[in-house]
């Protein structure tokens with residue numbers, strides 16, 4: 001009989017009942033060191049005391065009104081994000097995919113309102129991931145996401161990640177926008193070099209094509225800047241965020257410049273829950289906690305420490321690991337053996353990592369993880385690697 005929960009996930013066997021910082025505790029009280037943080041979501045760790053307080057205080061006041069009325073917490077979060085980013089305005093959602101849908105609609109509406117309604121194509125890159133809606137699977141265009149779900153949405157042009165000539169050739173006057181993850185996440189932790197991001201920005205400036213950054217995974221402090229595109233010294237026109245901004249409370253947003261957002265007038269887009277008081281109370285506290293020079297400096301320091309340790313690990317276990325890549329606390333270990341075998345061996349050491357494309361295991365810890373915990377994690381990875389070598 002089909003399970004009561006639609007079986008679209010292949011789940012590991014653990015069942016967790018409690019979280020504390022970088023630790024998840026299962027039914028039997030066994031503690032697992034969490035290097036996944038709920039897929040780069042719990043960036044301030046599980047059950048962060050200040051966020052728990054903010055959420056429960058809001059829960060005693062008001063949960064939900066819908067966007068028929070003003071939501072002060074939403075306006076407060078918007079002001080904070082506006083202050084901290086390139087954006088002039090933003091639309092709040094409950095998830096990453098909804099933030100991406102808003103970004104795609106916004107880009108098409110922009111050209112419609114500018115009197116070029118035929119300018120609808122959107123350029124995307126191979127290996128990218130933008131969510132699971134029909135629009136975003138059509139955007140990412142990989143067979144893994146789209147097979148059996150056709151007909152797909154027309155108007156997407158999929159190019160090789162980093163193929164500059166193909167990109168330049170494709171940027172004609174049918175193109176509304178280009179969508180890029182500054183660091184591909186699901187694709188296997190592939191950072192786009194700063195020079196490529198700058199080149200893309202220049203091309204967009206030359207052609208008028210809108211630049212959309214998908215920072216749903218790499219944003220909100222993950223790479224050691226508040227947003228990953230900041231490393232390249234550029235700004236997009238539109239940006240989708242989610243994951244880390246809610247630390248586990250469902251929250252996303254589509255941020256934009258005033259010009260890029262100019263088509264999105266009253267009645268053109270909406271969401272019942274998007275930006276509700278509970279979500280925005282948490283999001284606002286997350287911004288306060290993460291977007292400080294001290295916090296981000298600490299992320300960079302720990303990232304350097306982890307990177308060095310992982311380089312050593314990879315060098316010491318060439319039959320298990322091939323390379324380490326990524327940026328900040330967004331790291332991929334490309335495996336020699338099947339990544340699922342490595343992940344299972346880590347489970348045996350009570351260490352949680354996440355599979356990614358290109359046979360990678362992803363390391364996306366809470367940004368609050370301590371250096372001691374990172375050292376502990378690498379020791380567990382080492383033990384797992386030794387057992388895999390002995391078993392193989």
Ligand SMILES: *Cc1c(COP(=O)(O)O)cnc(C)c1O
Nearest residue numbers: 095096097129130131185216217
């Ligand atoms: C997770 C993710 C999404 C989709 O977010 P959901 O909240 O699962 O809808 C989109 N883009 C990127 C880069 C992601 O990592």
